[in-house]
Amino acid sequence: MEVAGLWADVFEGSEMMEKPGAADKLLGSSTRTLARPVSESPSICRSQPISITPNRGKGVESLSSSVPSIPNPFPELCSPSKSPVVVSSLPPPSSDKHMIKVYGEDSHSRPVWISPGATAKEVCHMLVQTAHCSDQENWALLEVYPTLGLERCLEDHEVVLEVQATWSPKCDTRLMFCKNYAKYEFFRKPMLFFPEFMISDSADVSKGMTSAELIQNLLRSGRSPEIQGFLQVKEHNRRAWKKIYFLLRPSGLYCSSKGSSKEPRHLCYVADLEDFNVYSVVNSRKLYGAPTGFTFCIKPAKNPIRAQELKVLCAENEQTRTCWTSAFRLFKYGKQLHCNYQSSKSTPRSLEGSSLTDNKSKSEASLVAMDFSGKDGGRVIQNLTEAQSAEREEGRAWRRREALRCSLPNLNCGVRPSSIHKTQPWFHGGVSRKEAQRLIEKQGLVDGMFLIRDSQQHAQCFVLSLCYKLQIKHYLVIPYVEEVSKYLTMDDGMTLFIDLLQLVEFHQVNKGILPVCLKHPCICVAL
Secondary structure (H helix, E strand, O other), rough: OOOOOOOHHHHHHHHHHOOOOHHHHHHHHHHHHHHHHOOOOOOOOOOOOOOOOOOOOOOOHHHHHOOOOOOOOOOOOOOOOOOOOOOOOOOOOOOEEEEEEEEEOOOOOOEEEEEOOEEEEHHHHHHHHHHOOOOOOOOEEEEEEEOEEEEOOOOOOHHHHHHOOOOOOOOOOEEEEEEEOOOHHHHHHHHHOOHHHOOOOOOOOOOOOHHHHHHHHHHHOOOOOEEEEEEEEOOOOOOOOOEEEEEEEEOEEEOOOOOOOOHHEEEEEEEEEHHHEEEEEEHHHHHHHHOOOEEEEEEEOOOOOOHHHHHEEEEHHHHHHHHHHHHHHHHHOOOHHHHHHHHHOOOOOOOHHHHHHHHHHEEOOOOOOOOOOOOOEEEOOOOOHHHHHHHHHHHHHHHHHHHHHOOOOOOOOOOOOOOOHHHHOEEEEOOOOOHHHHHHHHHHOOOEEEEEEEOOOOOOOEEEEEEEOOOOEEEEEEEEEEEOEEEOOOOOOOOOOHHHHHHHHOOOOOOOOOOOOOOOOOOOOOO
C-alpha cells in the first residue's frame, strides 16, 4: 500500500531502523516513528530506562522558560528574614540550631530553636516577638526545679544551652518565661536592698562618705558591700534549724563558729561564689520545714543537682533575704551585672511601656502640689498638710465629675459593663491570698506591683494586692450603694468608682489611701 503526504516521511523513517546508526539519529529527533510488525514469533520486550541528560539540545527551550514570569506582589511575606510571622517552632534549615522547651505561666510550653551561643536576653527577645507581647522589657527566663521548689532568674549574659547542660536527666527542671521587674531594682533603690545594719564593718567609710553614697559608688563599679547577719541553716538529713552568723565577702561565704565573731580563727569557709548559684525557695515551710517563708538556697552551678549539696538558708524577713541574694549576684558577676543593667535601660521600648509610663516614672520625683486658685497664677504648696488637703479635695472633685457623668442617660452599663475587669491583665479571678503573693514575688517585689482578685471571705467584694517596700499589702474593695446607683470603694465611701477599671485608672495617677501609685500590673502571658 502506498502512503502519500505527511505519513510518507514517517514510514520512510521506520525503514531507516534497519540500517546501522539509524536509531541513534532518531533518538535525537523529535519525530515519532511506527515500528514494522514482526512476522516471527513475538518476543517479550520490556521497557528499559533511558538516561535523560539535564542539558537539552541547543535548539530546545525548557517549558518553564517559555512561561512569562509573574512578579510577586507581596515579597515581604515570602522572605523569611523580613516575615513578620515568627516560626520558632519550625526547625531551621541550618543544622547548628538546638531546640529548647520554654514554659509559660499557664503550664503550656513552646519549642524554640536557638543557636549554641544564644543568651537569656536573646531568647527573651525571641519569645516576646513570638508571643506578641506589647511590653518588650522586664522579661526574664527562670530556671525552675518544681520538685525542690527552687527558682532562679537567669542573668542576661548567661548562655542558655550551657545552663541546660548542668541539668540532671532525672530532674524535672524547666525554663519559664515571665515578667521580672526586680532584676536590677537594687541599682535604683540601693538603701532599700542594702540596709546599714547588714553592711560589714570592714567596708571603707574613712573617706567621709555616708552609707548611701558608699553603696551607690560600689554598685556603679559593679561591686557589693560585704554583708553580715544571722541566718538559720538546715543541714542535710536533719529536721532542726540552727541560727548561725554569716559573712559574704568577695572571696566567698563564711560562717562564724563562735557567735558573731569575725576573727579569722573563728570563720569557716562555706562556699565559693564562682562555683555556686543562688535560688529562691518556693513553699519552703512545706518542703523543708523552714521557720519562715523567706528562704533561699545555694547549690553548685556546674554539677547536676544533689540533695546533699544543697545549702538551704532562712532569713527573718524579705528585706534580709533580698539583700543576701542581691549581694551574692553582685559578688559573683561583678561589673557584668552593671553592664546588663545599662544595656536594659538602652533597649528600645514599646509604646505601652515607654512613651507614657517611662516618662511618668522619670518625672515622678519632680511632681509638686500646685494651687491655681489665685489671680497671679499657680504657686507651689510648701506645707505638707495643705498639699494633702489639696489632694483630697481634688479626689472629691473628681468623684463629683464622675458621678455626674455616670448619671447622664445612655452612659451606664451599656458603655462599660460590670464584668469588664475580667478582661484586664491585672485581674486574676479567684486566686488565694497565698497564690497572689507568690505571683507578685515571682515578677518582682518593686513598689507599685499590683493585682486584683476576688475576695474569698466576703461575697461581691474584691481585694487589691499591692507591693510597697518589699512587702505585699491587701486592700478590700467593697460595694457601696448611694441612692439607686452601685459603686465600689476602698475608703468607706469617700471615693467612689463605677467599676474596677475606673479604680485602677484613678490610682495609677493618685495614691489616695494607698502608699504608692499603681505602676506594674502582675500579668500572666501564655506562650
